[in-house]
Amino acid sequence: MFEPGAEYTLILNDGTTLTGIVMQFSEGVVTLRNDAGDFRVNVKNIRRIKGGPEKTSDSNEKWFASPKKGTYVLGPSGLPLEPNEFNYQNNFIVINTLNYGITNAVSVGGGFELLTAALGHPIYYLNPRISIPLRENLHLGSGILFLSAPSLEINGTNVDVSKYYDLGVIYGSATLGNSDRNITLITGYGLLNSKPTNRPTISLSGVYRLGSRIALISENWLIPDYYIISYGMRLMTRRIAFDFTLINNHEFYANGTFGFPFVSFMIKLGKLRIEP
Numbered sequence: 001m002f003e004p005g006a007e008y009t010l011i012l013n014d015g016t017t018l019t020g021i022v023m024q025f026s027e028g029v030v031t032l033r034n035d036a037g038d039f040r041v042n043v044k045n046i047r048r049i050k051g052g053p054e055k056t057s058d059s060n061e062k063w064f065a066s067p068k069k070g071t072y073v074l075g076p077s078g079l080p081l082e083p084n085e086f087n088y089q090n091n092f093i094v095i096n097t098l099n100y101g102i103t104n105a106v107s108v109g110g111g112f113e114l115l116t117a118a119l120g121h122p123i124y125y126l127n128p129r130i131s132i133p134l135r136e137n138l139h140l141g142s143g144i145l146f147l148s149a150p151s152l153e154i155n156g157t158n159v160d161v162s163k164y165y166d167l168g169v170i171y172g173s174a175t176l177g178n179s180d181r182n183i184t185l186i187t188g189y190g191l192l193n194s195k196p197t198n199r200p201t202i203s204l205s206g207v208y209r210l211g212s213r214i215a216l217i218s219e220n221w222l223i224p225d226y227y228i229i230s231y232g233m234r235l236m237t238r239r240i241a242f243d244f245t246l247i248n249n250h251e252f253y254a255n256g257t258f259g260f261p262f263v264s265f266m267i268k269l270g271k272l273r274i275e276p
Contacts, residue, residue, distance in 0.1 A: 002030050002052075009050040010041060019051075058178035063212040067268050068241035069179035070099060070107065072205040072219040073230050074264075077184045078139040078175030080131040081107045086269035092262055097125075106130050116149075123149040131175075137182075141173040167191065169201050180209035190223070199224040207234065217243060230262065239268045 002008065002025040009019045010032065018041065020034030032039045057063035067087075069079045074091060081087075081101030089097040089111075097111035106129075113123040129143025146168040171188025186203035189196050205219040215234040221227065232245030243266075246259030 006052050008032065008052055010046050011048040011050070012041070012045050013047050014045075057180055057209070057212075059180040059209060060212075063180075063209075064238045066179045066209065066215075066241075067236055067239050068234070068266050071109075071266070072184070072207065072217055073232075073243060073245055073247075073262065075145075075186070075203055075205060075219055075221070076109070076127060076129055076141075076143060076173070077182060077205065077207075078131050078141040078173040079179055079182065080105055080139070080141075087266055088269055089264065089266040091264045105132055123147065129173075131173075137177055139173075139175045141175070143171060143173070145169045145171065171201070171203075180207075180215070182207060197224055213237070217245065219245075230259070232262075241266045 002022045004022050004024060007019070007021050008030075009017060010030075011017050018032055018034070018039055020032040020039070022030060023033050023038065024031040028043050030041050030043065032041060055065040057065055070077055070081050070087075071089065081099060083101050083103050085099075085101040087099050089099070091097070094114040095111065096114060097109055099107060099109040101107045108129070109127040111125060116123045125145070125147045127143060127145050129141055131139050131141035134140050146166070148166050168191040169188045170191065171186050173184055173186045175182050175184040177183060183204070183206040186205075187200055190201050191197070201224070202222040203220065205217075207215050207217045209215040213236050215236070216232075217234050218229070218231045220229040226249070228247060228249050230245045230247045232243060235242045235244070241264075243262075243264035245262045245264070247262050248259035
């Protein structure tokens, strides 16, 4: 839970905040040292823990660890989240997602679309997935992308939202590379109201980190009779990632445009490190 020599901030149950260097941790008691002296704190009295040894990048010891490794623009990579890791992602202001790492291999994500939620008939989605390291820099995984949306059928002057379409893809994935530079191939069959489609859905996505705070990203889907491609850049801090991309398909190309601009924001909410 604590690494001696690293700096932590402890928020106690009574609201007291202590910041200092961990000198010792044993039998559920941590000794924290700062300018005011040494403090012995039982973990049962700690509400929240911040800080700890800072992780570095997989590619460069001078870079901080990438804050966003489990997702490209919208779709997943095969890299797992850390156990108890939370992150919140907002796409184009109205799409909200929360991802949580359950174990080293299992994570779950889900969210909703804000405008339809305000109308009382939300579009919502879930993405449970599993990722297993086959060898260094190669992860195999599987998961389900599920989306439920109102049909929005128009009957005369009325819009009927009582019916929902359930869409999904059961997929397998392979990710080659690390959290800084990787490429992911996804293939699977789609479902429409529990009925499988006749042809597979395929996705090929990647990220290439150019420096400490910038990376190139691309996410591309081949859906039966349709395709979507995207390309752009990711700007990063230690806990935040901004994606600026253009989303394109044959309709945009036919109109002579470079694509529809799409903005995504993600923040790591931290880890729950307190053990019972």
